[in-house]
Amino acid sequence: MPAEEFCAWLKHVDFSERHAARILQISRTTVAKYRQEGAPAHIGFACTAIALGMPIWRRGTE
Template identity: 75%
Template sequence: MNVVAFRADKEDGHPARGRRARPAAMGATDFDAWLKHLGFSERHAARVLQVGRATIARYRREGAPAHIGYACTAIALGMPIWQKAE
């Protein structure tokens, strides 16, 4: 997995803004392997990750951000959604 890093495009040191500001933390090949490992269709993955189907297609082409990679790991391990103990 790649390290998430900011690309400083401005002299003031602030990170670049926009979707392309950070490289994908989970590569497209890894995301596609996750889909196949779990037998998920793009539509089902979109429901589980709570994103649009077009976003899933983009992750398959370009890779996914770190938070999606963490969510994919948790789902593959069968972890439930976090709930505070009462």
């Protein structure tokens, strides 16, 4: 996920660096790094899921 897309996501979901770090379960330093250098693919997938309002996946009872 390029840095400009990560920054656009932060703005779209209206998250501060602190809140994004909490939701993504990473440090604020890492959020700042992603803003400058971009984020790995798995963070991009998580950002997409969050932007779409998807809940954390839980295996259903069978």
